[in-house]
Amino acid sequence: MAALKEGAKAPAFALRDENGKVHRLSKYKGQKVVLYFYPKDNTPGCTAEARDFNKQLQRIQKKNATVIGVSPDNEVSHKKFSQQLELDFTLLADPDGLISSKYGAYGEKTLFGEKFNGIYRTTYIIDETGVIEKVFKDVKVAGHTKDVLKAL
Numbered sequence: 001m002a003a004l005k006e007g008a009k010a011p012a013f014a015l016r017d018e019n020g021k022v023h024r025l026s027k028y029k030g031q032k033v034v035l036y037f038y039p040k041d042n043t044p045g046c047t048a049e050a051r052d053f054n055k056q057l058q059r060i061q062k063k064n065a066t067v068i069g070v071s072p073d074n075e076v077s078h079k080k081f082s083q084q085l086e087l088d089f090t091l092l093a094d095p096d097g098l099i100s101s102k103y104g105a106y107g108e109k110t111l112f113g114e115k116f117n118g119i120y121r122t123t124y125i126i127d128e129t130g131v132i133e134k135v136f137k138d139v140k141v142a143g144h145t146k147d148v149l150k151a152l
Contacts, residue, residue: 003105004103004135010025010103010130010131012025016093017091019079025130032127033066033125033126034067035103035126036068037070037119038050038121039072040072041073041080045121050087052145063149065152066090067089068090069089069090070091071091071093072093072094072106072118073091078093097117107120120137122136122137122138123144133151134151136148
């Protein structure tokens with residue numbers, strides 16, 4: 001499935017965070033959401049991306065936005081990852097890839113000639129009414145949070 005387009009209604013979701021609490025997109029109505037999909041906790045690129053978002057979190061929040069990370073890792077993995085990095089934002093578990101698929105951030109990938117299903121590093125800025133305002137596909141970690149800040 002292709003990434004969603006700017007101007008599209010963001011698909012609803014109900015996913016558990018690192019503490020087992022269910023988060024729904026509708027809970028964030030009235031503020032912007034930076035929803036970023038990443039492949040795996042505790043990997044170099046994903047660790048750098050999480051640290052960058054955490055470092056810029058106050059600046060993002062000043063723009064009436066919140067950050068939410070989504071990966072296929074489970075709640076236990078997210079809790080360890082979040083505690084290790086002292087993250088101040090929510091990580092959601094999407095172990096079956098259903099929500100990631102709805103956002104066009106999950107599908108077939110190839111690594112060293114092997115095909116497998118996984119997350120495409122993708123970030124969405126969702127506006128206060130639940131509409132996709134900006135899409136970042138094939139995200140390169142270096143400088144990404146600065147691009148997100150500019151778009152907010």
